[in-house]
Amino acid sequence: MSPSPTPHARWRSRLSVAAILALGLTACSGASVEPAENFGTFDEVLAAAQGQTVDLWMFGGDAKGNAYVDDILAPAAQDQGVTLRRVPIADTPDALNRVLSELQAGRGDGSVDLIWANGSTFSTGKQAEAWQCGWTDLLPNMQYTDPDDPLLLNDFGTPVDGCEAPWHKAQFTFFYNSDAITDPPTSLQGILDWAQANPGRFTYPGPPDFTGSVFLREVMLSTAGGADQVPLPYSQAAFDQYAPAALRALTELEPSLWREGATYPRDEQALNTLFADGEVDVAMTYGPATLTDLVASGALPPSTKVLTLEEGTVGNASFLALPVNAADAAGAMVVANIALSPEQQAAKADPGTWGQFTALDTDLLTPTQQNLFEQLPESPIVPDYEELSRNAHGELASEWVPALNEAWRQDIATAP
Amino acid sequence: MRVILGCLLVVWIVAPMVPVLLWSVAGQWRAPAVLPSSYSLQGFTALATPDTARAAASSLSLGLGVAVIATPLGYLGALAVRALPPMPSRFVEFVLLAPLAIPPFALVMGINVALLRLYVSPPLGVTLVLVVTALPYTAFMFRSALAGYDHRFEEVARSLGASPGQAARHVRYHLLAGAAARAFFLAFLVGWGDYITTLLIGGGQLRTLPLLLGSAASATGNEQLTAALSVAIILPPLILLAGLTLPAARRKRQ
Amino acid sequence: MTRRRAPTTRRAALLALPAVVPIVLVVGVSLTAAALQSFGLMPFIGPPQFSADAWTRDADELVRSTLTSTYVAMVSTLLSLVVGFVLATYVLAIPRMGRIVEALSAATIPIPHVIGAGAIGLLLSDSGFLERLLGMPEAFPALVSGPWFVAVIAEYAWKESAFVALVVLGSISRSVGDLCDAAATLGASAGQRIVRVVLPLSAPSLAVSAAIVFVYTLGSYEAAWLLGPTSPEPLPVRAVRLFTSVDLAARQQAMATALVSVAVSAAVIIIAILVLRRHRSLS
Incomplete structure (x- = not known):
């Protein structure tokens, strides 16, 4: 037997081996990953997609959305030879986080094939070059979208550039308890005044929560005197000009909020719970489609009514984005195309199914296809998209979002 | 006085689970109603899907995987701490606690970046990290059992004619079986109930019951499903616990 | 005994390897990667560039998070020790009722913290089960997401007191009976027996479990996130918020925050080991 070092020395050498290994594994970084294939036509895409399994990462807390994808979209994909697997996540940035971690590790065979995304998730991914771009032109069903629709050209001020395929549209919506409020306000300023006059009956989710952050931006547009007053692109000068008034308004409002603003609901769901328990009388959502079902199931009281604002609210579109390192990119394109078909869009717009507003321009459809939309039942709670989106405005550039969130956290949440 | 203290302790232990159990069978339940205004099994019927069954199977195999690996490793580590001279022993003890x-x-x-770069498959990566998380507990269980265990037992057995192997097998087995069961159970829990490791390293490919719970809890009006899932996550380990402790308790009483 | 140990040292070292190697690898790689990322040496995009920015920017917030976490962990640990000790003594002192309490308390051990946090939320929130039981009083305090982390601490104390009781019972149940009998024949009252016999006997296991509970509550995310206020943020909540932020630069700060909580935990463990060793050498 050969002499061996003492156990202690051996451990020491093992420790240094581990440290070197760690350095080697982690030090070189920013490895760039190129998309594996380039397709000339959609037929090539279809051929390459056969037998692929597409992992669609999406927010998993919406039972109707889950059911739509599992029961209606996935079988349609299966018919075209693609298996669609839904990966539920608690928060959309988790999916981008996964893509970025994989890219950081230089992985070209990513586990994320599609993400239901928009706004800052999209713009951050674009900044990090995490998306495949220019592929949506290949999709035959893009012909049914309006090529000049501003909501589909820019996603929170970031040019879409064919890096993500439209999926549906949404409208920021307030709702109120009609048992408690007989004469609801008709403008955002009116809501703030009402909150001041009724201490403890209003609050909003604390940014950086998605919904709370939208509310913050809406307040800024309102205090600036209207959506057309604030430039869409972000600049420090614009921020310094318009943000302080919004923060001041919210600071003044704070003592009149639920719990005197000492704390804020964690997210939209927490706000809904307060609303359902009668702790507050007004709540808000970027997904008004869900309201019908929440009232029907008893999760929200029957007296829930949608509150439309005279000046309109913000609207956006959400998309299916394709990561640059997706292992099943062709399959993902096929799924994105199916999801955009008039049949799928109409099925998804049915309030009984999911109730998401279509991203298509119905004027571009054939009469038979238009008929699919005209036959949709009306929701007893939510007005149709035309009415909800009256006077609507688009989203500010996504750089506004973290800047305002951070200012809110420092001036309002952290301030004594 | 004793009875009051006992009741207080029982209330302290049981109170948090009462609303969960009520919600799991509630139809509708809004403030200020003290009890649900209607009852239904909708939460549990919503669990009867292949999705939930697959997630339960993933949770089970993750729990078992972590326990099967971390229990013997913890035992070996504890043995080493006992047998090594003071300096390396202290070092091993420190590593086991780290x-x-x-x-x-x-x-x-x-660790996430390194696992991705090494192409460690997500289930394997989650298991590895959770084994490391569970090792301090399993090693601790064996350490305290070994502290009360005396080599003289084995020496007596050998002086009675047992071979070294026999002595180790019979004597140690009986003395350490309890500790092994406790260690196995704790390690199983680490895998069975984990959320954040599975979420971040599993990368969506490993869908366990806690992950389903996480996404169910992030929706409005989902209290019934969330509560039913909670019950479904708690029950199997409870049954395992009862299976592990009841026979021992009965033996003790006899 | 030393006669037996000496020749087996090398074998013992081999025994340790299967447990030591994975821990050293995982912990070593993880801490190295976290440190590299916190100093900007592993960016998402662009070349690595050293910068201590993540440590210095918002340093006061990092300090406040550390203090918040320490406060929550300290109060939770203290409560868990007190309630856990009471549980253990009750189980030892009262035979029949004690067995019920012991079984119920052990039954909470398998409940994951994320479910425990959800349960405490349903119990203590505004319009929660407790407020409904009390008839919805106007003056119901803000327990969930209130300024003092009451619900967070309640969740930790609830789960961890059962753990403390389990550890204490496991370590003293064999020896405590005879000693208490002896003390009783010498005329000690029940209170004296608890203070003079049970407490000193369980001191080492209380110290060990205090360290474990403190470190666990310091690093636990779910309860602090679900039941805590918007601000101030405990370390895990801050780290995960920054880690999942869409701002690419935030990940550096997330890593710095994670490393701070590792440092605090390590300090507490080392203090606990020193205290235990002192205790052992004194007795």
Whole structure:
């Protein structure tokens, strides 16, 4: 037997081996990953997609959305030879986080094939070059979208550039308890005044929560005197000009909020719970489609009514984005195309199914296809998209979002 | 006085689970109603899907995987701490305790990139990290059992004519079986109930019951499903616990 | 005994390897990667560039998070020790009722913290089960997401007191009976027996479990996130918020925050080991 070092020395050498290994594994970084294939036509895409399994990462807390994808979209994909697997996540940035971690590790065979995304998730991914771009032109069903629709050209001020395929549209919506409020306000300023006059009956989710952050931006547009007053692109000068008034308004409002603003609901769901328990009388959502079902199931009281604002609210579109390192990119394109078909869009717009507003321009459809939309039942709670989106405005550039969130956290949440 | 203290302790232990159990069978339940205004099994019927069954199977195999690996490793580590001279023994003891000092989220945030770069499959990566998380507990269980265990037992057995192997098998087995069961159970729990490691390293490919719970809890009006899932996550380990402790308790009474 | 140990040292070292190697690898790689990322040496995009920015920017917030976490962990640990000790003594002192309490308490051990946090939320929130039981009083305090982390601490104390009781019972149940009998024949009252016999006997296991509970509550995310206020943020909540932020630069700060919580935990564990060793050498 050969002499061996003492156990202690051996451990020491093992420790240094581990440290070197760690350095080697982690030090070189920013490895760039190129998309594996380039397709000339959609037929090539279809051929390459056969037998692929597409992992669609999406927010998993919406039972109707889950059911739509599992029961209606996935079988349609299966018919075209693609298996669609839904990966539920608690928060959309988790999916981008996964893509970025994989890219950081230089992985070209990513586990994320599609993400239901928009706004800052999209713009951050674009900044990090995490998306495949220019592929949506290949999709035959893009012909049914309006090529000049501003909501589909820019996603929170970031040019879409064919890096993500439209999926549906949404409208920021307030709702109120009609048992408690007989004469609801008709403008955002009116809501703030009402909150001041009724201490403890209003609050909003604390940014950086998605919904709370939208509310913050809406307040800024309102205090600036209207959506057309604030430039869409972000600049420090614009921020310094318009943000302080919004923060001041919210600071003044704070003592009149639920719990005197000492704390804020964690997210939209927490706000809904307060609303359902009668702790507050007004709540808000970027997904008004869900309201019908929440009232029907008893999760929200029957007296829930949608509150439309005279000046309109913000609207956006959400998309299916394709990561640059997706292992099943062709399959993902096929799924994105199916999801955009008039049949799928109409099925998804049915309030009984999911109730998401279509991203298509119905004027571009054939009469038979238009008929699919005209036959949709009306929701007893939510007005149709035309009415909800009256006077609507688009989203500010996504750089506004973290800047305002951070200012809110420092001036309002952290301030004594 | 004793009875009051006993009742207080029982209330302290049981109270938090009462609303969960009520919600799991509630139809509608809004404030200020003290009890649900209607009852239904909708939460549990919504669990009867292949999705939930698959997630339960993933949770089970993750729990068992972590336990099967971490229990013998913890035993070996504890034996080594006992047998080594003071200096290396202290070092091994320190290493065995080290994962305790590292919050799971910190461990995961750091290791994720390396696992991805090494092409470690997500289930394997999650198991590896959770084994490391569970090792301090399993090693601790064996350490305290070994502290009360005396080599003289084995020497007596050998002086009675047992071979060294026999002595180790019979004597140690009986003395350490309890500790092994406790260690196995704790390690199983680490895998069975984990959320943040599975979420960040599993990358969506490993869908366990806690992950389903996480996404169910992030929706409005989902209290019934969330509560039913909670019950479904708690029950199997409880049954395992009862299976592990009841026979021992009965033996003790006899 | 030393006669037996000496020749087996090398074998013992081999025994340790299967447990030591994975821990050293995982912990070593993880801490190295976290440190590199916190100093900007592993960016998402662009070349690595050293910068201590993540440590210095918002340093006061990092300090406040550390203090918040320490406060929550300290109060939770203290409560868990007190309630856990009471549980253990009750189980030892009262035979029949004690067995019920012991079984119920052990039954909470398998409940994951994320479910425990959800349960405490349903119990203590505004319009929660407790407020409904009390008839919805106007003056119901803000327990969930209130300024003092009451619900967070309640969740930790609830789960961890059962753990403390389990550890204490496991370590003293064999020896405590005879000693208490002896003390009783010498005329000690029940209170004296608890203070003079049970407490000193369980001191080492209380110290060990205190360290474990402190470190666990310091690093635990779910309860602090679900039941805590918007601000101030405990370390895990801050770290995960920054880690999942869409701002690419935030990940450096997330890593710095994670490393701070590792440092605090390590310090507490080392203090606990020193205290235990002192205790052992004194007795």
